[in-house]
Amino acid sequence: MRTKPWTLRQAVIVTTALSLGSTAGAVAEQAATRFGFTHPGPGQLAAAVTTLWILGRLDALIDERR
Numbered sequence: 001m002r003t004k005p006w007t008l009r010q011a012v013i014v015t016t017a018l019s020l021g022s023t024a025g026a027v028a029e030q031a032a033t034r035f036g037f038t039h040p041g042p043g044q045l046a047a048a049v050t051t052l053w054i055l056g057r058l059d060a061l062i063d064e065r066r
Contacts, residue, residue, distance in 0.1 A: 013058045021051030 025047025032042040 009062055013055060013062065016058060017051045017054040020054050021047040024050035 025043040028046035029043030
């Protein structure tokens with residue numbers, strides 16, 4: 001079964017979302033460390049939430065079905 005190749009649109013959306021999600025995670029991790037929060041996790045949570053939010057927003061913004 002052949003799979004559909006990635007389009008430029010999909011590549012841009014995923015790359016942008018992952019980059020911004022990673023940045024948000026690093027900022028959240030740094031802020032948590034600065035405030036003395038020693039448990040791991042806020043950076044990963046912020047990265048995941050930001051990535052999914054941006055994926056949804058960019059997908060709606062660059063909708064190819066119009």
